Amino acid sequence: MTLVLPRGWTEDPAVLDARRLDRSGVDPGGRPRAVVIAESVDDVVDTLRHAHAERIPVVTRGAGTGLSGGATAGDGTIVLDLSRLDRIREISVADQVAVVEAGVITADLDRAAGEHGLRYAPDPASVAISTIGGNIATNAGGLRCAKYGVTRDSVLGLEVVLADGRIVRTGRRTVKGVAGYDLTSLFVGSEGTLGVIVAATLRLRPAPDEVATAALYLPDVDTAAAAAAALTAARIQPAVLELLDGACLSAIDPRGPGGAFLLVQTDGAGAAIEMARAHEILAGFGEVRVAADPAEAERLLAVRRGALPALERRGRVLIEDVAVPRSRMAEAVTAISGISARSGIEIATMAHAGDGNLHPILVLPHGRELDDEVWAAAGEVFTTALRLGGTLTGEHGVGTLKRRWLADELGPDVLELHHRVRSAFDPHAILNPGKALP
Numbered sequence: 001m002t003l004v005l006p007r008g009w010t011e012d013p014a015v016l017d018a019r020r021l022d023r024s025g026v027d028p029g030g031r032p033r034a035v036v037i038a039e040s041v042d043d044v045v046d047t048l049r050h051a052h053a054e055r056i057p058v059v060t061r062g063a064g065t066g067l068s069g070g071a072t073a074g075d076g077t078i079v080l081d082l083s084r085l086d087r088i089r090e091i092s093v094a095d096q097v098a099v100v101e102a103g104v105i106t107a108d109l110d111r112a113a114g115e116h117g118l119r120y121a122p123d124p125a126s127v128a129i130s131t132i133g134g135n136i137a138t139n140a141g142g143l144r145c146a147k148y149g150v151t152r153d154s155v156l157g158l159e160v161v162l163a164d165g166r167i168v169r170t171g172r173r174t175v176k177g178v179a180g181y182d183l184t185s186l187f188v189g190s191e192g193t194l195g196v197i198v199a200a201t202l203r204l205r206p207a208p209d210e211v212a213t214a215a216l217y218l219p220d221v222d223t224a225a226a227a228a229a230a231l232t233a234a235r236i237q238p239a240v241l242e243l244l245d246g247a248c249l250s251a252i253d254p255r256g257p258g259g260a261f262l263l264v265q266t267d268g269a270g271a272a273i274e275m276a277r278a279h280e281i282l283a284g285f286g287e288v289r290v291a292a293d294p295a296e297a298e299r300l301l302a303v304r305r306g307a308l309p310a311l312e313r314r315g316r317v318l319i320e321d322v323a324v325p326r327s328r329m330a331e332a333v334t335a336i337s338g339i340s341a342r343s344g345i346e347i348a349t350m351a352h353a354g355d356g357n358l359h360p361i362l363v364l365p366h367g368r369e370l371d372d373e374v375w376a377a378a379g380e381v382f383t384t385a386l387r388l389g390g391t392l393t394g395e396h397g398v399g400t401l402k403r404r405w406l407a408d409e410l411g412p413d414v415l416e417l418h419h420r421v422r423s424a425f426d427p428h429a430i431l432n433p434g435k436a437l438p
Helices: 013-018 041-054 106-114 132-138 183-187 221-233 246-252 271-282 294-305 307-314 326-343 372-387 403-410 412-425
Strands: 034-037 058-061 078-081 088-092 097-101 155-161 167-171 196-203 211-218 240-245 260-267 316-319 346-352 357-364
Touching: 013 034, 041 058, 041 078, 041 155, 041 196, 058 132, 088 106, 097 106, 097 132, 106 132, 132 196, 155 183, 167 183, 211 221, 211 271, 211 294, 221 240, 221 260, 221 271, 221 326, 240 246, 240 294, 240 326, 246 260, 246 307, 246 346, 260 271, 260 294, 294 307, 307 316, 307 346, 307 357, 326 346, 326 357, 326 372, 357 372, 372 403, 403 412
Parallel strands: 034 078, 058 078
Antiparallel strands: 088 097, 097 196, 155 167, 155 196, 211 260, 240 260, 240 346, 316 357, 346 357
């Protein structure tokens, strides 16, 4: 019997080429078999039923902003594009939840919540272009992680299409709930390997009444890390606590001040009081510039936001993502600087200093491939994070880039459990094969 192709199926070479890569720079080679541009959940169901029957690999994607190679699609795959599943189904002010489809742009949800005096807390750097489904699939973070946590902390429930086309719903609308295994958290960060997330029930939070912003330039990363640690020791909980090293600052402005930059933002009803306490502590490390108004706050935030574009102008970038205990952050940055010196590869580091998540960015001359020397330097960064009690990835996911190192972090027994879980959800291994697990 000949199966009817799902609606939205196309084999147009231009469409295939436009949707086979993500922002990681990884090219798996070849060309997908087809792209399905889903207009509804039924289209997703039909696609997975077809793929399951024909044993065709499926790679799900939203905006393609991933940095780990998780949405790359090689020969013979079906790319399932969810970008048109972009409805905000509901915003409940009473329950402070939103029900949204996977293709909703993260910033669009935050703006819609803002019309009701609420906000969606996760704010990855790609907030203006990334989708909720992709954020959930990688458990994305962002600048506000220091206070509000990563995406998982805002996901209450999910609507998921399994590999065989069945629709399941996990979680609930309530903040509390411990009935059954926590399948919702299992799907978060699973990188499209356990099911296709088509909708989510998300926790919203009250928009803060006040926001206070400050920044300071410091002589080096050790001093900046010490300043961040001093805030933590004083029980101050910034909403944003970001660090840039000297290489980032040099890319932004070679004549600019300082060997490190620390950005601090507090929010809520006591934002000004908390910032006054932070100012008192930070003044012991350097000259603190407190924003006098929202425009000045935006200028300070622009320094942090401008780091990656400035590095991208210098060459091809490989954006990495490790996390270490906050107490070992300075040690990690120092070690990364040593890796850069030994390898001859420029590595600039920016960090979510509030939670120990570092982004070492390898800056390569335009035209240089990701050769063995580049991967050797990246591997040293990963093993350094593990040596310091950290993790290979804080928010970007494993994808294809970090599969070879995952066993070092998990160990053989835990890795076996991962494979058994994956097989239970997808026995024919059609969902995003070659990703997330070695």
